[in-house]
Amino acid sequence: MIGVSGEAREVALAEVQAVHAVATDGKYAALVGEVDAGEVDDVETLESVLELGLQSGRIRALYGPGGEQAATATLRRLPRGKERTESTAAVSAALRTLAGRTLDGVTVTAVAPGAFTLTIDAGGIVTSVRLDRNGARIVSVGT
DSSP states (O other): OEEOOHHHHHHHHHHHHHHHHHOOOTHHHHHHHHHHHTEESOHHHHHHHHHHHHHHTHHHHHHHHHHHHHHHHHHHTSHHHHHHHHHHHHHHHHHHTTTTSOEEEEEEEEEETTEEEEEEEETTEEEEEEEETTEEEEEEEEO
């Protein structure tokens, strides 16, 4: 369960209502009630709705930067959002080991729709990072 309040609740409620208006799945009706009450049990569905709204740009377009920030903050508290935050922290920690080394090369490779590998060669250490909708992960570190 997650609590939502203030601007985050308003944005989440409007987005869930918009999906509910076009969906045939009854789970959105229940989610509307949960968000309206400020306590959400169906965090997976809320997470999917917020991800869709943020990825499509709809939330920023309709609610502005403040609404986008509120939705993003809520998303970071949900399971996949927490995983993305943790994975990016781990990647940042690994990349800090390259600090002070001479940059010998950087490449970005598209590996699938919406998925990329960033390869950094610095001071003889080659580090590859995968970037996709699930976050950032170290793929390899070697010489």
